[in-house]
Amino acid sequence: MKLWIPGPTEVRPALLEAIAAPMIGHRSGAMTAAIERLDPGLKLAFGLAEGSSAQVAVHSVSATAMMESSLLGAGRRKVLSLVNGAFSERFAEVAELIGLEVRRLSVPMGEVVPPAAVAQVLAEEGPFDAVTVVSSETSTGTATPLAPLAKVLQPYPETWLLVDLVSWIAGAPVDFDACGIDFAFAGVQKAFALPPGISVGCASARYLERAATVPQRGFALDPVLIFEGHAKRKTPATPCIPLYFGLGQQLEDIGPTAADWRARFDRHRRMQRTTIDWAAGHGLSLLPEEQFGSPTVSCIRAGDLDVAALVAGLAERGLQISNGYGDLKGKTFRIGHMGDHTEAGLADLLAAADEVLAG
Ligand SMILES: Cc1ncc(COP(=O)(O)O)c(C=O)c1O
Numbered sequence: 001m002k003l004w005i006p007g008p009t010e011v012r013p014a015l016l017e018a019i020a021a022p023m024i025g026h027r028s029g030a031m032t033a034a035i036e037r038l039d040p041g042l043k044l045a046f047g048l049a050e051g052s053s054a055q056v057a058v059h060s061v062s063a064t065a066m067m068e069s070s071l072l073g074a075g076r077r078k079v080l081s082l083v084n085g086a087f088s089e090r091f092a093e094v095a096e097l098i099g100l101e102v103r104r105l106s107v108p109m110g111e112v113v114p115p116a117a118v119a120q121v122l123a124e125e126g127p128f129d130a131v132t133v134v135s136s137e138t139s140t141g142t143a144t145p146l147a148p149l150a151k152v153l154q155p156y157p158e159t160w161l162l163v164d165l166v167s168w169i170a171g172a173p174v175d176f177d178a179c180g181i182d183f184a185f186a187g188v189q190k191a192f193a194l195p196p197g198i199s200v201g202c203a204s205a206r207y208l209e210r211a212a213t214v215p216q217r218g219f220a221l222d223p224v225l226i227f228e229g230h231a232k233r234k235t236p237a238t239p240c241i242p243l244y245f246g247l248g249q250q251l252e253d254i255g256p257t258a259a260d261w262r263a264r265f266d267r268h269r270r271m272q273r274t275t276i277d278w279a280a281g282h283g284l285s286l287l288p289e290e291q292f293g294s295p296t297v298s299c300i301r302a303g304d305l306d307v308a309a310l311v312a313g314l315a316e317r318g319l320q321i322s323n324g325y326g327d328l329k330g331k332t333f334r335i336g337h338m339g340d341h342t343e344a345g346l347a348d349l350l351a352a353a354d355e356v357l358a359g
Contacts, residue, residue, distance in 0.1 A: 041251025073211030141299030193339030
């Protein structure tokens with residue numbers, strides 16, 4: 001079955017081979033080298049500016065655990081959570097579950113929280129330790145632009161911007177420093193096109209400095225230990241070594257220059273365009289306004305189309321797409337055009353979908 005779901009996505013055989021390399025000790029020189037190998041590519045993935053004081057890290061947990069980690073170091077007052085779908089709601093829930101006070105700013109699924117509304121809450125209800133946001137809401141294929149948020153956060157230098165980049169990074173550009181991000185994270189099963197099991201993160205110097213003063217951060221998800229461990233090439237606990245090999249290979253395969261990464265992002269935008277045009281050809285449109293469509297996952301309003309039949313018809317042809325998420329089941333369907341998927345592969349998928357729809 002070829003995975004065109006919004007993650008996990010297809011993994012190239014070369015990466016599967018890299019992951020299958022013989023095991024090494026995690027306190028060995030070989031492991032130090034495996035960690036060191038990651039930094040140049042991760043800096044490109046997070047778009048770190050030359051001389052940036054932000055730090056990158058890898059941790060052997062899922063992205064949800066990194067949500068928790070980002071919150072554990074943010075402070076003990078309250079957070080403002082921008083909620084526009086299932087994963088941004090999860091971010092808010094995780095904050096509540098670790099005992100933080102949460103102010104949700106919610107909009108219907110498929111919409112983007114307006115920056116002006118964020119500015120108003122910050123001004124009237126602050127101070128907040130952090131604002132949480134999901135850059136690409138995988139449940140709705142909706143992208144929230146980060147630069148306007150950075151602007152409204154500028155007058156609040158004590159309020160961190162915590163960003164879920166799960167279905168964004170490696171499929172579209174991140175500008176960590178210019179967007180004033182303090183902690184960003186993602187799993188690797190989306191546009192990095194690796195099996196799930198590790199997460200990547202990036203934290204600002206000011207975030208890490210304050211995090212060190214926050215009490216009771218635990219151990220396994222303590223952001224200070226995660227980032228210190230990565231910097232010293234000594235992970236706090238035994239890491240998922242095979243995925244370090246896979247990520248190292250993938251980062252090198254993407255390429256060593258910003259231009260290599262731009263080519264990858266351009267391919268994602270073209271696959272998004274193709275998908276939107278295909279949908280339009282069937283009288284269908286994206287759930288979000290097109291300007292807010294995610295470059296990695298298109299969530300298409302189904303109209304009268306029988307989503308279950310489309311999903312089943314494609315599955316019979318060895319191709320897997322996703323039904324809508326939660327309440328959107330049957331009303332939308334999602335195509336994950338991310339990672340190492342090619343434009344030729346997408347053309348085949350859409351031709352197969354045409355065949356299914358033609359009955
Ligand atoms: C935007 C977003 N955030 C968080 C998650 C949770 O990731 P994980 O299942 O790796 O914890 C997902 C998973 O699909 C996601 O799409």
